[in-house]
Every structure is written in structure tokens, then in C-alpha cells.
Amino acid sequence: MGEQAFYIAILSSAVIAGTPILYAALGELVTERAGVTNLGVEGMMLIGAVSGFMAAIVTGNSWIGFAAAMLAGGAMGLIHAVLTVSLRANQVVSGLALTLFGTGLSGYLGKSYIGIPVAEPFRGVSLPLLGDIPLLGPVLFRHDVLIYLSWAIVLALWFFLSRTRAGLNLQAIGENPGAADSLGIPVFSLRYFYVIVGGMLCGAGGAYLSLASAPSWLENMTAGRGWIAVALVIFALWKPGRALVGSYLFGGIDALGFHLQAAGVHVSHFFLQMLPYLFTIAVLTIVMARRGGRLAAPGSLGIPYDREQR
Amino acid sequence: MMKQPLVQMRGIVKKFPGVVANDHVDLDLFAGEIHALLGENGSGKSTIMSILAGLYKPDAGEILVDGAPADFGSPRDAIDAGIGMVHQHFKLVEPFTVAQNIQLSERDGAFLLSDAAIRQEIKAFETRFGLAVDPDAPVWQLSVGEKQRVEIVRMLYRGSRVLILDEPTAVLTPQETAELFVNMKKMAAAGCAVVFITHKMNEVQEVADRVTVLRGGKVSGTMLCRDVHAQELVWLMVGREIVLNAERCASGQCGGEILSMKNVSALNDSGRPGLSDLALSLRAGQIFGIAGVAGNGQKELAEVLTGLRRTETGSIQFLGENVTGMSPSELIARGISYVPEDRLGMGLVPSLDAVENMLLKSYTHPEYSHGWLINRKAAEAKTAAVVQQYNVKLAGLSQPVRSMSGGNLQKLLLAREISEHPKLIIVVYPARGLDVGATESIHKLLMELRDQGAAILLVSEDLDELMKLSDRVGVMFGGQIVGNFPIEEVDLEEVGLLMMGLFRPKEERIHGDGR
Ligand SMILES: Nc1ncnc2c1ncn2[C@@H]1O[C@H](COP(=O)(O)OP(=O)(O)O)[C@@H](O)[C@H]1O
Ligand SMILES: [Mg+2]
Numbered sequence: 134m135g136e137q138a139f140y141i142a143i144l145s146s147a148v149i150a151g152t153p154i155l156y157a158a159l160g161e162l163v164t165e166r167a168g169v170t171n172l173g174v175e176g177m178m179l180i181g182a183v184s185g186f187m188a189a190i191v192t193g194n195s196w197i198g199f200a201a202a203m204l205a206g207g208a209m210g211l212i213h214a215v216l217t218v219s220l221r222a223n224q225v226v227s228g229l230a231l232t233l234f235g236t237g238l239s240g241y242l243g244k245s246y247i248g249i250p251v252a253e254p255f256r257g258v259s260l261p262l263l264g265d266i267p268l269l270g271p272v273l274f275r276h277d278v279l280i281y282l283s284w285a286i287v288l289a290l291w292f293f294l295s296r297t298r299a300g301l302n303l304q305a306i307g308e309n310p311g312a313a314d315s316l317g318i319p320v321f322s323l324r325y326f327y328v329i330v331g332g333m334l335c336g337a338g339g340a341y342l343s344l345a346s347a348p349s350w351l352e353n354m355t356a357g358r359g360w361i362a363v364a365l366v367i368f369a370l371w372k373p374g375r376a377l378v379g380s381y382l383f384g385g386i387d388a389l390g391f392h393l394q395a396a397g398v399h400v401s402h403f404f405l406q407m408l409p410y411l412f413t414i415a416v417l418t419i420v421m422a423r424r425g426g427r428l429a430a431p432g433s434l435g436i437p438y439d440r441e442q443r
Numbered sequence: 444m445m446k447q448p449l450v451q452m453r454g455i456v457k458k459f460p461g462v463v464a465n466d467h468v469d470l471d472l473f474a475g476e477i478h479a480l481l482g483e484n485g486s487g488k489s490t491i492m493s494i495l496a497g498l499y500k501p502d503a504g505e506i507l508v509d510g511a512p513a514d515f516g517s518p519r520d521a522i523d524a525g526i527g528m529v530h531q532h533f534k535l536v537e538p539f540t541v542a543q544n545i546q547l548s549e550r551d552g553a554f555l556l557s558d559a560a561i562r563q564e565i566k567a568f569e570t571r572f573g574l575a576v577d578p579d580a581p582v583w584q585l586s587v588g589e590k591q592r593v594e595i596v597r598m599l600y601r602g603s604r605v606l607i608l609d610e611p612t613a614v615l616t617p618q619e620t621a622e623l624f625v626n627m628k629k630m631a632a633a634g635c636a637v638v639f640i641t642h643k644m645n646e647v648q649e650v651a652d653r654v655t656v657l658r659g660g661k662v663s664g665t666m667l668c669r670d671v672h673a674q675e676l677v678w679l680m681v682g683r684e685i686v687l688n689a690e691r692c693a694s695g696q697c698g699g700e701i702l703s704m705k706n707v708s709a710l711n712d713s714g715r716p717g718l719s720d721l722a723l724s725l726r727a728g729q730i731f732g733i734a735g736v737a738g739n740g741q742k743e744l745a746e747v748l749t750g751l752r753r754t755e756t757g758s759i760q761f762l763g764e765n766v767t768g769m770s771p772s773e774l775i776a777r778g779i780s781y782v783p784e785d786r787l788g789m790g791l792v793p794s795l796d797a798v799e800n801m802l803l804k805s806y807t808h809p810e811y812s813h814g815w816l817i818n819r820k821a822a823e824a825k826t827a828a829v830v831q832q833y834n835v836k837l838a839g840l841s842q843p844v845r846s847m848s849g850g851n852l853q854k855l856l857l858a859r860e861i862s863e864h865p866k867l868i869i870v871v872y873p874a875r876g877l878d879v880g881a882t883e884s885i886h887k888l889l890m891e892l893r894d895q896g897a898a899i900l901l902v903s904e905d906l907d908e909l910m911k912l913s914d915r916v917g918v919m920f921g922g923q924i925v926g927n928f929p930i931e932e933v934d935l936e937e938v939g940l941l942m943m944g945l946f947r948p949k950e951e952r953i954h955g956d957g958r
Contacts, residue, residue, distance in 0.1 A: 298552050305536050305547050312534035315498060316548045316597075317519035432537065441459075441499055 137268075143385070143392045144272040148280060149346050151384025153178070153338040153355070155283050157362035158369065158376045159290060160206070160334030166294070166371060167327035168307035168433040169217055172228025173209060174335050175359025176235020181206040181336025182343040183239040186246060186350045193252045195344050199279070199337065202344075206336015209235060210329040218324045221437035236353060246350045254348030255279050277345050279337075283377075286334075290373040303327060307431035310438040320438055335359070357410065364413045368420050370429045379416075386412050447510050449474045449636045450495065450526070450605055455504035457490050459846060460838055464490040466660040467504070472605060472636040477627055479647040479668070480640045482657035483680055483878035485836075485848030488640045489531055491657070492607045496528040497521030522550075527603030529594040531610050531640075535582045541565075542578035545597045568596050572626055587614040595626070606630055607638040612646055613875075624650045642680075642878040644673045656680055677879070697914065698727030701867055701898040702748075707757035708922075709747050717743035719922040720757070725867065725898040730889065732913030733902040733924075736942055740922035741902045742784070745869045748900070749781045750774045762866065775804060780865035782856055784872045784902075786849070790856045793845035797837055800844055801826045801859050825862075833858040834884065850881025857888050868892065871902040886912060906935060920944045 157174050164171040171177075181202035189198025209231055216227040255277035259265075263274040293300040302323065305313040310320045338358070343350050361383055369375035390405030448471040457465040464487045472478055480488045493499045495506065497515035506513050508524045515521045535544050542561045546552065562578050569575045574596050582590060591611060598606055608627070612620045627650055631637045639651055647654050648668055655665040656679040663679045702725040711717030718740050725731050733741055746752035748759070750771040759767045761777060769777075783789040791800045802822050805811055811822050826840055835854045837847050844852060853873065860868060870889065874882040889912060893899055903909050909916055916933050918926040918941040926941040928934075 296556060297554055298546065298549070298556055299554070301539075301543060301547060301556060305539070308536045308538060309534070312536050313547065315496070315518050315528070315530065315534045317517070317522045317550065318547065319517075319519070429538075 139392070139396065141268065141271050143388050145275070146388040146391070147381050147385035148273065148276060149384065150387040151380035151382070152280050152283055153341040153346065154358050154362050154365060154383055155287075155377060155380035156338030156341060157335045157359055158365045158380055159283075159286060159373060160331040160336075160338065161362055161366045162331075162369070162371055162373060162376055163290070163303075163327050163334065164210075164331030165366060165434055166303055166307045166431055167324050167331075168310060168431055168436065168438070169213070169324060169328050170224040170228060170435045171210075171213060171328070171331060171335075172225055172363060173213055173231025173235065173332075174228075174362050175355055175357065176232035176239075177206045177209045177332050177335035178235075178339035178342075178355045178359045178362075179239035179353065180209055180235045181339030182354055183243040183246070183339075183350060185336070185340030186251070186343040187242065189251050189253075189344055190246060190249060195251060195253050195255055198251075198344050199255075199340050202336040202340030203333040204336070206339070207329045207333040209336070210332020211325075213332065214325045214328040217437060218321055218328065221439060224435050224437070232359070240352045243350045243352060247352070248349070251344060251348040255345035279341055279345050287373045287377050294373070304431070306438075307433060310433055311440075314438070314440060324438070335362075338362070361409060361413055364417055367430075368416050371431065383409050383412065446473060448472055448507075449509065451507040451510075452491070452495065453505050453507070455491060455494060455506075456502045457487075457494060457499060458502050459490075460842060462838055462846075463660050465494070465501070468657070468660070468662055470655055470662070470665075472638065474604070474634050474636050475631055476652045477631050477637045477639055477650055479651035479654040480638060480657065481642065481644070481647055481654055481676060481680060483642060483880055484850045486657040486680075487660040488657055489609055490660075492528060492609060492638060492640065493530075495521065495605070496526055496607065498528075522548075522601060522603075525602065525604035526607070527598035527601060527605065528607035529591065529598060529609060529611060531613075533590050533594055535590055535593060537583040538581060540579055540581050541576050541585075541593050544582055544593060545578075545600055548597050548601050550601075564600060565596065568599055572599070572629055573622075574599075574626065588616070588619040591615070591623075599630070603635070605636045605638065607640070609640045610642070611639070612641060612643065620646075644676050644680075647676065648673065680879070697729050698896060701725050701727050701762060702900075703760040704748075705758050705760075707747060707759060708755045709743050709752050710755060711740075711743055717752075717922055718747065721923055723917065723924060725900060727866075727898055728893055728896045729914045730893050730899040730901055730912050732909035732916045733900065733919055734906060734909055734916055734938055734942060735904075735919035737904060739919045741871065741919055743922070744919070745781065745783070745871050745900075745902060748774075748867075748869055749779060775863075778864070778866035780860040780863060780868040782853075782860055782868065782870045782873060784875070786852045786856055787845065791844050791852060794843050796839075796841045797830065797835075797844055797855060798822050798826045798840050800855065801829065801862075804859065804863060829858045829862055830855070833888070850877045850884075853877060853881065853885055854888075857885060861888065861892055864895075865892075865897055867898045867900070869900045869902070872904065873901070874903070874905065874908060882908075906938070910935075918942055 157178055161171055161174055184205035185198040185202030188201035189195045213227055213231055216222040217224045257275050257277050260274040264270045294304065302313065302318050305318060306320050306323050314320045339355060342354055365376060365379045365383065368379050386408045390408050393400060394402060394405060450472040452468060452470040455465050455468045468491050470491065482488050490499060494501050497518040497520050506515065513524055536547065542558060545565065546556060546561055565576060565578050574592050576589065576593050576596055582593065591614065611623055615623060627637050627639065641647060651668045653665065654668050656663045656676060658680060704721060704723040707718055707721045708716065709718040721744065735741060743752055747754055750769055750773065754767050758765060761779065766774060766777065787793050802811060806817060811818050823840060830837065833854050835858065836851050844855065873885050877885065889899060901909065901912060913930055915927065915929055916938065917924040918938055920941060921944060926938065
């Protein structure tokens with residue numbers, strides 16, 4: 134393998150490895166912008182991965198699988214919304230419970246699906262013209278549709294947040310729900326909506342694993358990517374563009390380990406698997422230290438809203 | 444007035460845990476009038492208006508708008524009925540710009556945000572009402588007065604016909620207040636019903652056409668302002684006669700020096716000099732009043748003395764001991780107490796109950812703890828006694844203190860500090876936002892404490908309060924004490940000039956001019 138081909142392979146698989154994290158991070162970003170913390174990402178991804186996989190096996194259509202994953206993720210989001218928005222449960226507790234629940238349930242549901250291949254997994258399509266650009270083409274434009282879809286979502290989300298009235302309302306309910314409410318913005322229904330949308334994106338991230346990057350089902354196959362997504366949103370300062378860059382960085386570290394090993398470099402494989410998590414800790418430490426512990430977090434993140442409470 | 448009222452509220456009842464905030468309140472609002480709502484803190488003024496604004500749901504009673512029954516399920520419904528409110532605690536999204544905050548209130552605006560349109564509208568209000576706001580400024584950078592203007596513009600922008608202002612003058616300078624009154628008159632002249640909530644009698648007589656007085660959640664009277672005397676309003680408000688402008692209270696005997704600060708400098712939150720070469724001396728049984736415009740080092744002074752802020756240079760002697768650089772707990776142990784400006788943020792923990800808040804400073808005392816266990820019984824008994832002694836009104840000892848009214852919070856906080864028998868107590872803006880009755884009790888507590896021989900550093904923006912309580916008055920400007928007078932020699936005009944940084948003692952002015 135030539136040196137250039139080696140780097141292209143690493144970069145291209147960085148994008149693939151980063152995509153499930155990107156979907157989940159976007160989901161977390163939307164949820165948190167609405168003022169709700171979601172620590173259930175890992176569980177939502179697993180439920181998405183398993184239900185997407187099952188639906189794809191049963192119907193033989195991966196798109197139906199992907200849609201099923203989003204529905205399942207959305208259902209998890211709905212549970213989180215009922216608990217945290219209506220019943221005003223502690224958001225951390227609800228999220229952790231959802232992760233435990235998702236991990237257990239997905240393992241149970243997926244038992245008989247272990248080792249079955251997907252009939253039509255999402256495969257790379259080279260985009261006309263773009264795919265032929267030297268270097269950039271193979272790194273960015275010869276991927277499966279779900280990756281292109283994730284870019285569209287990043288772009289749409291950025292536009293939504295910065296240019297539209299509904300996006301402004303979303304930020305308002307996360308920053309100061311009391312103010313939004315007094316202006317007639319329906320805080321409760323909007324929080325429901327965005328928590329569910331966030332869950333759907335987390336489900337999509339899980340499905341990317343089981344239907345595209347490693348088309349199969351393995352118990353606990355997200356292996357902590359949901360937690361990385363949670364940390365990544367902080368690193369991204371709740372901005373979609375930065376979430377994309379961050380996801381690919383994490384993907385790159387993931388891919389680097391794999392490719393180093395394949396190239397015969399002798400590093401412990403446990404160490405390489407540890408790298409993304411080490412990186413997460415390092416990044417969080419740096420971001421926190423740089424901003425003196427003060428983050429641009431939505432002002433009411435984590436606080437349930439109660440109209441008659443002061 | 445023969446016209447039909449714009450709004451009629453009939454028999455409104457609203458209960459919160461442990462309190463009846465509104466007890467069968469009736470209220471009519473007419474187009475074109477400024478209607479003052481007067482009452483002590485906790486009398487239910489904010490509550491009745493929050494009900495009209497659709498924020499709280501009443502437990503009983505009805506609201507008629509233009510004679511037709513209205514059922515407000517949410518603020519949205521009230522907005523649609525033309526009701527707008529500027530809340531006591533502003534409802535602004537701080538990180539947003541002014542334009543974004545105003546755009547938030549648009550209901551059927553276009554999907555895409557348009558800056559040009561909103562700018563034009565904002566300009567229109569500036570020309571019509573003289574309400575100037577900068578559309579591009581982020582709200583967190585604005586002064587309170589400017590924030591209030593944004594709120595008012597936003598309320599007008601939505602086309603409200605009923606404009607409710609909840610204690611708008613509490614946060615304004617006298618000039619800003621005068622400006623606000625002019626605007627209120629313009630808005631009433633434009634056919635709006637303006638509701639003006641306040642607990643200051645003179646303001647009622649200055650702007651309002653009619654006044655409704657609330658006491659303990661009930662209406663104690665509604666009348667035309669030109670027919671009524673201040674003394675009568677006070678009586679309706681508090682149900683007892685209070686001597687206005689009480690005499691200055693004779694100070695006790697001053698004792699020995701308790702605190703001495705020399706050349707103390709400290710940085711403020713943004714890393715710039717907050718105190719520079721400050722000197723101060725305090726005696727036992729003395730109230731030392733600090734006058735000054737907020738932001739001239741008062742906060743830094745209080746924090747340096749309580750160990751919350753690092754001293755850069757200089758020394759602090761307390762009872763002959765050098766306490767420079769000691770931690771808050773070391774200073775507390777030596778008898779320094781602090782009643783901060785921000786009662787609920789810093790002084791008390793809103794989600795804890797009264798007993799737990801009382802314990803915050805004394806939980807290590809043997810009477811309240813057996814080793815690592817808290818003796819809740821003893822703490823409850825103590826709190827109950829204090830609450831009784833200082834006449835603190837609360838829903839229950841085990842209710843979170845956040846639901847208490849401002850005056851009672853302050854009493855509880857002061858009671859906690861006093862019960863520690865401090866030798867020095869730093870009290871910052873103790874009467875801010877309190878009504879006449881509560882202010883009176885707080886002042887009495889401070890004077891009792893002084894008579895027991897404590898030294899009190901009283902930071903206040905209210906010159907009347909300083910004149911009434913202090914034995915000496917110091918004026919802070921630019922992180923220094925620029926004037927320091929025994930109370931008999933205080934000349935208010937000179938103090939005013941010093942506060943603005945316009946006057947320097949003669950010898951110094953010679954050097955000053957050279958710059
Ligand atoms: N959201 C709330 N939760 C619990 N108690 C409240 C709430 N709002 C007001 N109260 C209580 O109702 C009473 C009236 O308060 P409020 O209307 O704020 O008085 P005012 O505005 O006249 O000072 C007070 O005793 C206060 O403690
Ligand atoms: Mg009030």
C-alpha cells in the first residue's frame with residue numbers, strides 16, 4: 134500500500150467511524166438546545182441499532198430499517214420527555230435509566246439476530262464528478278447515502294438555528310423558558326417535540342452502525358459512542374458545524390488505531406481501543422480549562438420548567 | 444367613568460402552598476387610565492397581574508375583557524386579548540440581541556427572520572414614544588433601565604392594550620423614573636390601560652389616575668388619586684400608622700476599634716482594580732454607612748472583608764489580629780457576619796427550608812450536631828424561636844424558602860446572622876425591594892445589634908436610610924473612600940458630588956488638576 138493510499142484510507146474511514154457519533158451528537162444538540170439534558174443517548178443508539186437491524190432483516194429493505202430505527206429512537210425520546218418535561222423528573226436520572234433500559238432491551242431483542250448478514254446494507258456511492266477529485270474525492274465523496282444525509286442535516290440545523298423564527302424559539306426555550314412562555318411560545322410542546330427529534334437522531338446514529346459501517350448486530354455494539362456524543366456536544370459548544378468536525382476527529386482516532394494495527398505497528402490493541410475515550414477526557418479537560426469552567430451552555434439546561442414555580 | 448371597563452376581574456382567588464396570595468380580588472381597568480396597584484411586599488400585587496397575564500391560573504373568579512368572559516389557559520391567550528406585562532424579574536433571553544428578543548414575541552411572523560423589518564419597527568417606537576434601544580446589543584450587556592425599555596418596546600410591539608408594569612421604578616435612577624413616567628402618560632394618552640405596580644406612595648400620587656390598594660391579598664380600597672392623602676394610603680396599605688421619615692436614632696456609645704483596613708487593593712471580576720488603597724476604621728457600637736453609586740467597589744469591599752475575594756495589597760486588622768487573606772470560615776469563626784445583596788442567590792439556599800438555612804453557618808456547633816449527625820429537633824426549636832422573635836412570616840418551617848416574600852427572607856437572613864452574635868456585620872442594600880413595614884423592622888434589628896456593641900458596615904444606595912442609621916458616612920468612588928464624615932457634618936450636596944466623582948477635598952484637587 135502506498136503512503137498516500139494509507140492516509141486516504143485512514144481519512145475515509147475517519148468519516149465513516151465519525152458518522153454514528155455525528156448523528157447522536159446532533160440529536161443531543163437539539164435536545165439540549167431545548168433545555169433538556171439527555172444522558173440516554175447510548176441507550177437510544179442501541180435501541181435504534183437493534184430495531185433498525187431487525188426491520189431491515191424482516192423487510193429486506195435497509196431504508197425501512199433506518200426509518201424504524203428513527204421511530205424507535207423517537208419513542209425513547211418520548212419516554213424521556215414524559216418523565217422530564219411533564220413529570221419534571223431529574224433529567225440525569227431519567228437519562229441514565231434510559232441508557233440502562235436501552236442496553237438491556239436491545240440485548241434481549243437482538244439475541245436471535247446475532248451473526249445474520251443484512252441483505253442490502255448501505256454501500257458507498259461515488260458522487261459524479263466530486264468523487265473523482267484527487268484526494269478529496271475518495272476521502273469525502275465515495276460514501277454511502279447516510280453520510281451525505283448527515284451533512285444535509287448539519288447544514289439544515291445550522292440554518293434553522295441561525296436564520297429561522299422556529300430556531301430562535303428553540304433557543305429561547307432552552308435559555309429562558311420562563312421568558313419564552315410569557316411571550317406565548319408553547320414551551321412544553323416544543324420541548325416534547327425536540328426531545329423526540331433528538332431521540333430520532335440518536336436512533337439514526339445507532340442504525341448507521343448496524344446497517345452501514347458494520348452491517349450486523351452485536352450486543353452493545355455502540356461501545357460507548359453515545360457517551361462520546363454527549364461529551365462532544367460540550368466540545369462543540371452546542372453548534373452543529375463544530376459537532377461535525379469533532380465527530381470526524383473522534384472517528385479519525387478510532388480509524389487510526391485500526392489502521393496502525395493493520396499496518397503491523399505493534400501497539401497494544403487495548404491501548405488503541407482506549408484512544409477515543411482518552412481523547413474525550415483530554416478534550417473536555419482542555420475545553421473546561423480554557424473557558425474557566427464557564428460554558429456557552431443553554432441557560433436552563435437541566436432545569437425542568439414549571440410555570441407557577443419561582 | 445361611564446365607559447365599559449377594558450378589563451374586569453371579579454372575585455379572583457389564588458392560593459399557593461401555605462398562603463392565599465389573592466383573596467377575592469375585584470379590579471376594573473379602563474382605557475386611557477394609569478391605574479396604580481399599591482401594596483406591601485407579599486400583598487399579592489404580582490400574583491393578581493400574573494393571573495391577568497395568563498401565567499398563573501386562578502383558583503376562583505372570572506376575568507372579563509371588553510365585557511366578554513375570557514378564560515386564559517396560557518400567556519398566549521392573554522397576549523391575544525391584548526394584555527402585556529413587564530415582569531418584576533425581566534423575561535428577557537440574556538444571550539440574545541435586543542432585536543431577537545423582540546422578534547420572539549411575534550406570533551405569525553415569517554418563517555425566516557428579517558432584521559430589516561424589525562429595525563424599522565424599533566425605530567418607529569423610538570420616534571413615537573422616545574424609547575431608544577439598540578437592536579444589535581446583546582441583552583446581557585444592557586443596564587437594568589435599558590432592559591426595561593426593551594421589555595416595554597416589546598409589549599408595545601405586540602400591540603398590547605393593557606400594559607402592566609410590575610415595580611418598574613425599583614431598579615431605576617430618579618432620572619430614568621421621570622422618563623418612564625412621561626412614557627407611561629403617553630401610552631395612556633394613546634388609549635392603553637396602564638397598570639403601575641409599586642409600593643411607593645409618592646409615585647402613585649405623581650403619575651396615577653386611580654389607585655387600588657392591596658393588603659394581605661385583599662383589596663383594601665380603590666379610589667381616585669386626586670382625592671386621597673399619602674397618610675391614608677399608608678394606612679390602607681399596612682393597616683397601622685407608620686411614622687414617615689422617622690427621626691434619626693441616637694447612636695450608642697462608640698467603643699474601641701474593631702476593624703482597621705490600610706492601603707487595601709483588590710481586583711474586580713473583570714480583573715481590573717476594584718479597590719485601590721482603601722482605608723477604613725470601624726468601632727464597636729458604630730454603624731458606618733457606605734454611600735455611592737453601585738459598582739464603585741462596594742461589592743469588592745464586602746467580599747474582601749468576608750474572605751470571598753483576594754486582597755492584592757494592604758492589611759486588614761480585626762480586633763488587633765491581622766486577618767488579611769483568611770478564608771471565609773476563619774473569618775466567620777472570629778465573628779464577621781455578612782448579609783449579601785443577593786438574598787436568595789448568596790444569602791440563603793432557595794430550595795432548602797428555613798431550618799436548613801438557619802443551620803448553614805452553625806451546623807458544626809455541638810448543640811446542632813452529634814458528631815456526624817444533625818440534630819434536626821434542636822435546629823427546629825431554634826428556628827421556631829427565631830422566627831417568632833423576629834416575626835418572620837413563612838408558610839412552614841419545612842417549606843423551601845424560595846416561596847417567601849422579600850421582606851421575610853431578609854428578616855430570616857438577618858436573624859440567622861444576628862443569632863451568631865457577630866462582632867462585625869457587613870450589610871449590603873438591606874432594604875432593597877422591601878416595603879415600608881419590612882424596612883422598618885430591618886432597621887430596628889440593625890439598631891438593636893449596634894446597641895449590643897457590634898460594628899456594622901452598612902452599604903446602601905438610599906441616602907435617607909444612611910442618614911437615619913449611620914454614625915459615620917463614607918462615600919465610595921472608584922474603589923476608594925473619597926469622603927468620610929461623622930453624621931453631624933454630613934452635607935448631602937457634597938455627598939452627592941462625591942458620589943459622582945466630581946468633588947475632591949481641596950488639597951487633593953490641586954494635584955488632581957495637574958493631570
Ligand atoms: N410562585 C409562587 N409560589 C409560591 N408562593 C408564591 C408564588 N408567588 C407568590 N407567592 C406568595 O404569594 C404571596 C404574594 O406574593 P406576590 O404576589 O409576589 O406579592 P407582591 O408582588 O405584592 O410583593 C407571597 O406570600 C408570596 O410568598
Ligand atoms: Mg411583586
